[in-house]
Amino acid sequence: MLDHNNAARLKEGVKSLEMMTRFALATLALASGVYTYLGVRSLIDGSADMVFFAAIIYSAAVSVGIYAFWTYMMRFLPLMRDSARRGALIAVMGLGSLMIVAMSSWLNAAALAGSAALEQHLAVTLEDYVADLDKAHGNALSAQSLLPDVQRASVRFSRLADDERQSGALTGTSGSGSVVQLLTQMSQQLDEVGASIIASRETVATQFEQGSQHLANMRALVSGDGEVQPRADQFAAEALALTGVIASLQETSIAASVDRAAEDLSLGFIAPVADGGTQDLANRQDRVMRSIMDAVAAQSKALQTAAQDILNQPAVPTRRFVPLSTPEAVLLYARDFLPSWAGAISIDLLPMVLVLILSVVHSASRREARTLDVADKITAAEMMRAVALFRDMNADLPPEQVQKAIEHAAKEKQPDDEKPTAAKEDAPKDEPTDTEPRDDNITPLRDNKK
Numbered sequence: 001m002l003d004h005n006n007a008a009r010l011k012e013g014v015k016s017l018e019m020m021t022r023f024a025l026a027t028l029a030l031a032s033g034v035y036t037y038l039g040v041r042s043l044i045d046g047s048a049d050m051v052f053f054a055a056i057i058y059s060a061a062v063s064v065g066i067y068a069f070w071t072y073m074m075r076f077l078p079l080m081r082d083s084a085r086r087g088a089l090i091a092v093m094g095l096g097s098l099m100i101v102a103m104s105s106w107l108n109a110a111a112l113a114g115s116a117a118l119e120q121h122l123a124v125t126l127e128d129y130v131a132d133l134d135k136a137h138g139n140a141l142s143a144q145s146l147l148p149d150v151q152r153a154s155v156r157f158s159r160l161a162d163d164e165r166q167s168g169a170l171t172g173t174s175g176s177g178s179v180v181q182l183l184t185q186m187s188q189q190l191d192e193v194g195a196s197i198i199a200s201r202e203t204v205a206t207q208f209e210q211g212s213q214h215l216a217n218m219r220a221l222v223s224g225d226g227e228v229q230p231r232a233d234q235f236a237a238e239a240l241a242l243t244g245v246i247a248s249l250q251e252t253s254i255a256a257s258v259d260r261a262a263e264d265l266s267l268g269f270i271a272p273v274a275d276g277g278t279q280d281l282a283n284r285q286d287r288v289m290r291s292i293m294d295a296v297a298a299q300s301k302a303l304q305t306a307a308q309d310i311l312n313q314p315a316v317p318t319r320r321f322v323p324l325s326t327p328e329a330v331l332l333y334a335r336d337f338l339p340s341w342a343g344a345i346s347i348d349l350l351p352m353v354l355v356l357i358l359s360v361v362h363s364a365s366r367r368e369a370r371t372l373d374v375a376d377k378i379t380a381a382e383m384m385r386a387v388a389l390f391r392d393m394n395a396d397l398p399p400e401q402v403q404k405a406i407e408h409a410a411k412e413k414q415p416d417d418e419k420p421t422a423a424k425e426d427a428p429k430d431e432p433t434d435t436e437p438r439d440d441n442i443t444p445l446r447d448n449k450k
Contacts (some may be wrong), residue, residue: 014358025351027068031345032104033063039107042114042326061333062104069096070351077355078362093352100348107327108344113337114326118228120333121324122235126218128319129242133211136249136316140204143255146306148195150258153299154190157183179288186296193261193303200254207249214242232323239321246316255310262303 037059044051073093082084110117161183218238320391324332334341 010361012363014365021074021354022071024354025067025074026375028347028350029063029067029070032066032108033059035108035111035344035347036062036104038111039109039114039223039327065331066100066104069100073231073355074351074358078358081366088131089388093355097349098351101345104109105341105345105348107332108227108347109334109341110327110330111338112344113330115228116340117329117333117337118232118324118326119222120336121329122218122222122228123334124234125235125239126215126222129218129239130215132246132316132319133208133242133249134216136246137204137208137211139310139313140200140249140253141209142310142313143253143258143307144197144204146258147194148257149303149306150190150194150197153303154187156192157187157190161187179292182289182292186292189261189264190269196257196261197254200252200257203252204249207245207252211242211249214238214245218242236321236323239319243319249319250315252312255307258306259307259311262300262307267408279397291325 037055038056041051041055044054046054073089073096077086077089077093081091161180164183165180218235221235221238222233330337330340
C-alpha cells in the first residue's frame with residue numbers, strides 16, 4: 001500500500017508541476033531570445049529598421065525553437081522504457097544541445113560580456129603598442145652609445161695634435177706641420193659625427209614624447225566610460241598616429257649615419273704632404289702619418305662594427321589595429337570570460353536538467369508500480385465502472401445469490417491455509433460447496449436460476 005501511495009504521489013507530483021514546468025521553460029526561452037537579440041544586433045549592418053527587424057526575427061526563431069525542442073524532450077524521453085529508444089532520444093538531445101549552443105549561446109555570451117571583451121581587446125592591443133614604442137625608442141637610443149667612443153677618439157687626436165704642436169711629441173720637432181694638420185683633421189671629423197649623434201638625441205626625445213602622449217590617450221579610451229564602440233573608433237585613430245611615430249623613430253636612428261661616417265674616416269682619408277724643412281724631418285713626418293693612418297683605420301673599423309651591431313637589431317614590425325565585433329571578441333578572448341560563457345550556456349541547457357528529473361521520476365514510478373497487485377493498480381474511476389458493470393450483469397438475480405457470489409469471490413482471494421475447512425467436512429458429497437473452485441462468479445448463479 002505504501003508503494004502504491006508513493007507511485008501515486010509521483011504521478012500526481014508530475015501532473016501538478018506541468019504548469020510550472022511550462023512557465024519555467026517559456027521564461028528560459030524568452031531570456032535566451034532577448035540576449036540573442038542583443039548579440040545578433042551587433043553582427044548585422046544596414047539601416048536601423050532593418051537591423052531591428054532582422055534581430056527580432058532571429059531571436060524569436062531561437063526562442064520558439066528552444067521551447068519546442070525541450071517540450072518534445074520533456075514529453076517523450078521520460079516515457080521511453082527500452083534502452084535503444086531512450087539512447088536514441090538522448091543522442092538527439094545531445095545534437096540539439098550543440099545546435100542551440102551554436103545558434104544562441106555564443107550570442108548570449110556576446111551580449112553578457114561583449115563590451116568587456118572589446119575592452120580586453122583594446123587593452124591587449126595597447127600593451128603591444130607599448131612594447132613596440134619601447135623597442136623602437138631603445139633602437140634609436142642605442143646609437144647614442146656610440147657617442148662616448150667618438151668623443152674619446154676625437155679627444156685623443158686633438159690631444160696628440162696639441163702635444164705635437166707644443167713639444168714635438170710625435171716627430172721630435174715642435175710646431176704646426178703636416179702631422180698636426182692631419183691629427184686636427186681627424187679630430188674635427190669625429191667631432192662632426194659626435195655632433196650629429198647629439199642632435200639626433202633631441203629628435204628621438206621629441207618623437208618618444210609624442211608616442212607617449214598617444215599611448216596616454218589610448219589608455220584613457222580603454223578605461224573610459226560610455227559605449228565601447230565609439231571609444232574603439234578613437235582608439236583606432238590614436239593607434240594609426242602611434243604607428244607613424246614608431247616608424248619615424250626607426251628612421252631617426254643615427255647608427256646608419258655613424259656607419260657611413262666611420263667608413264669615410266678611412267676611405268676619405270687625405271694625408272697631407274710632409275712639409276719638414278729637412279729630409280730627416282720629412283721622413284719622420286711620413287712615418288708618423290702612416291701610424292696615424294693605421295690608427296684612423298682601426299678607429300673606423302671599431303665604429304663601423306659598433307654601428308653594424310645596432311643596425312642588425314631586428315626592426316619593430318609594423319602593427320595594424322584590427323577592430324573586432326563583440327561576438328568576435330568574445331570568441332577570441334573566451335578564456336577570460338568563462339563565467340559569462342557558463343551563464344549563457346546554462347540559460348539554454350538548463351531545461352536538460354528538467355528532462356533528466358522527469359526521466360528519473362517516471363522510471364521510479366514505473367518500477368514501484370511493477371511490484372503492486374492488479375487490484376492496487378485500479379483507480380477509483382475504474383473501480384466504479386467495474387461495480388456498475390457487475391450490477392448491470394446481475395440486475396435480474398435475487399439479492400441472496402448476488403451476496404453469495406460476492407462472498408464466494410472473497411473466499412477465493414484468501415490463501416489456501418486461511419480458507420475455512422468446516423464447509424468441506426459437513427457438506428454433502430453430491431452438493432458443491434462454496435469453497436469449490438469455479439470458473440467465474442456469475443455464470444453458476446445464472447445456471448441455478450434456470
